[in-house]
Amino acid sequence: MKINDIASLLESLSERDLSILESLRTHRALTTALIRRLHFPIGGEPREAGSGKSHATEMAAAVATIRVLTRLEARRLITRLHRRIGGVRAGSTGIVWQLGASGERLLRARHGDPARRRYSEPSSGFIAHTLAAADLAIRLYELARQGTIELLRLEAEPECWRTFLSAHGARQWLKPDLFAITADGEFEHHWLIEADNATEHMPVIVRKALQYQRYANTGIHQQEHGLFPAVVWVVPDNKRQAAIRSALEREQKLRxxxxxxxxxxxxxxxxxxxxxGGHGSPANP
Known part of the structure; x- marks a missing residue:
């Protein structure tokens, strides 16, 4: 795509069009329903930049969402995956979208990013986890729009990953699904968030928790911010909640x-x- 073509394309897109593309760049994949929640507010829902006008009903918002997405798809800015969340019965709300070839090139040029991303059909497990993390991010955006919290910072993968040196000097990676800084009144809260779909065995969860411990022991985050983030696993049900809590409490190294x-x-x-409720951001561990 030539520079003149990019400039022309950018001029033809609305602020909301660009916001949708940027959301797909950030979260890698979104369903129609998630895009609706982000960019097509209903009635009295607070609006933000790039969200367009409010719609009278959820049905009107849904119709507007699929109309805009179909237009962006026709220009190869976005593309739909073969898999639908919820199957055929979910209709258009279950369609999963990612950036298309033109959209990827456009945003690469816009951000000055020389590295080309390869977009292929991801596995069902990858999509389920990606959408779970995106849903949590959108819940944070919604809390901020409602005025319940201030959302000072939100990073998705891979921006939220952290690198550090182990006690033996080896480079290691910590890979949360989200990092967020929120505030309420005078207090600032830091969060490292894990979207859990109950697909990983407990030893995997414990190993991830031990990686968080090694990162905490470096003091990197504490030196910059004066505290260590709360590490939050977000799980589908109470049974999974009890299982993870029990596994963490039984591991002596994590006590x-x-x-x-x-x-x-x-x-x-x-x-x-x-x-x-601002339950996170304990003092230095």
């Missing part, structure tokens, strides 16, 4: 972080109220 209140396990339903 200090458990006792310091660093690790938290909440259900998806509890997540918004939990964040709004």
């Amino acid at each position: 200090n972080l458990v006792q310091a209140g660093v690790f938290h396990v909440v259900t998806t339903e509890e997540f918004p109220a939990y964040i709004a």
Whole structure:
């Protein structure tokens, strides 16, 4: 795509069109329903830049969403995956979208990013996890739009990944699904968030928790911010919640972080109220 073509294309897109493309760049994949929640507010829902006008009903918002997405798809700015979330019965709300070839080139030019991303049909497990993380991010945006919290910072993968040196000098990576900084009044809260779909075995969860412990021991985040983030696993139900809590409490190496209140396990339903309550960001572990 030539520079003149990019400039012409940018001029033809609305602020909301660009916001949708940027959302897909950030979250890698979104369903029609998630895009509706982000960019097509209903009635009295607060609006933000790039969200366009409010719609009278959810049906009107849904119709407008699929009309805009179909237009962007026709220009190869976005593309739909073969898999639908919820199957055929979910209709257009279950369509999963990612950037198309033209959209990827456009945003690469806009951001001055020389590295080309390869977009192919991801596995069902990858999509389920990606959408779960995106849903949590959108819940944070919604809390901020409602005025319940201030959302000072939100990073998705891979921006939220952290690198550090182990005790033996080897480079290691910490790979949360989201990093967020929220505020309410005078207090600032830091969160490292794990979207859990109950697909990983407990030893995998414990190994991830031990990686968080190694990162905490470096003091990197504490030196910059004066505190260590709350590490939150967001799980689908109470059974999974109890299982992860029990696994973390049984691991002796994690006892200090458990006792310091660093690790938290909440259900998806509890997540918004939990964040709004500002239960995170304990003192230095």
